[in-house]
Amino acid sequence: MADLSVKVCGVEFNNPLIAASGTFGFGMEFSELYPLEKLGGISCKGITLTRRDGNPVPRVAETPSGILNAVGLQNPGVDVFINEDLPWLKKQNTVIIANIAGNTPEDYCAMAEKLSETDVDMIELNISCPNVKSGGVQFGTSCESVGAITAAVKKYCKKPLIVKLSPNVTDIASIAQSAEANGADAISMINTLTGMRIDINSRRPIIRNNTGGMSGPAIFPVAVRMVWQVANAVKIPIIGMGGISSWQDAIEMMMAGATALQIGTVLFTDPYAPIKIADGMNEWLDKNGIKSVTEITGTVKPW
Template identity: 45%
Template sequence: MSAPDLSVTLGRLRLANPILVASGTFGYAREFAPLVDLSTLGGVVPKTVTPLPRIGNPPPRTVETPAGMLNSIGLDNDGVEHFCSHHLPYLSGLGTAVIANVAGKSPDEFAAMAAQVEAAGGANAIELNVSCPNVSGGVDYGRTPEGAAAVVGAVRKACELPILAKLTPNVTDVPSVARAAADAGADAVTLVNTFTGLAVNWRTRRPVLGNGIGGLSGPAIKPLALRVVYQVAQAVDVPIVGCGGIRTVDDVLEFLVCGASAVQVGTANFADPTVSGRLVTDLTAAMQEQGIASMSELVGTLGPPKTQQAAGTPATPTKG
């Protein structure tokens, strides 16, 4: 069998394959260049940038948990001006898609940053971080349909690049927020950011993280993330980028059949810095083994539980 077609489209953004790396887990890609052939990835999402430099939250900023990690970095970064002048020129020469991730405290700040990144050149898309659980401000915009729509709508007017809205799972109704983002002009939605959690030291009677509450990521959240992706795939027509606990090619394929068109590898990069490149190779091999010629044969093909099918329910795939 000839090599399968791994290319995918996220609205107006075309990727050579569905393997991306998640913002905040891959630095600005320079750090991983000695370990991964970055040109083989579908794209990179560098660390979130804000309008002005931020020093982030007090340490400790990370703590290992059973099957995962809690972090409270607080968007430590040098600001959008430094990103555009120092990081974008390097990123644009990697031979893969660059999806700049931005966070602001108002729709106008998001819009201004997106316009600045677009004007600098080198980015292929913008990911809107309206869901970081470790800072005040921008996370609030991902908690309501109205907030998400306000940010996406403002950026859509200010910037012509494709837009991905990265949404929080820490709400009752993620599909409603995703619909609002899509209706406001998002080309795709990224699901999910971290789940809020707490680690404590019972001896000192204090939280372990310097900021108290943190965001839980890693294998522990994969079943929750798969559920959100599956539910949102029923509710929106825009593509979905799935993330949450992805370490192996089986994890990738599970997200794809649940309705994701692409995935982001996050916490696994800390345990194995070479994992993202290997997943591209493993995905090709898995598709050849199963006789799958293209991504369209996988995305959104999850059927109903066996008990329902046995009772006569047709095996209708999810919306892709």
């Protein structure tokens, strides 16, 4: 039995598998299937300062080995999250990460300040949502804007601050460096790749938002490449995600440089995926005589 526990910014996770924001709600629905302590942690559905109803439907379309989504940050607002969802979440014996998204830098700061007074373990700065008109990814696509928002939020944030990066950029390594230089404690990556599908009969985009964020196994190689590039550019830990759907993928992503992982879209294919992935990782580590999963982070041997 290998040790699957990992530590990110001093926060201990039972295992490296964290449910990715937006795929797991606030955990209640999945707790019907298995105890949430089986997960290393939960990155909660992205929350905003006030309630958002999200985009019109359809919000999802299937693509080869993946999906497009454009939910548009539907959520009850930060106060409802703190008062109604967080108390229950904190009883689940798993790390709770609050994912925050704002229209303005002030929104992000106000939420970071409020959440710093609660029991959330970490705060994940969502500056990479491609599906909202203002805010979201507009803060995440240049070194200057990423640096500015990270520095601004850092002043109000008393929890470890994770900055979640968008892959829809020219040079992700320099963006990660900008986050690091301005106070990010960790990087999580990658958010979805902006995509589009068109119904050829109606000539209408399948997603009502016209474009959506692409996720699932199809984007996994892109995610591995980007995590590897960023791991070579920064010293802070990386939470790797993007299409992980098997224990082999999980090990591969850690070898690329991730300290912990988030898994999302595979939950729609198999809600039990996190448990199967943890079991598979454990077996592989045992078979290879590796005592702790932390030993594989960044061990890729590039040509």
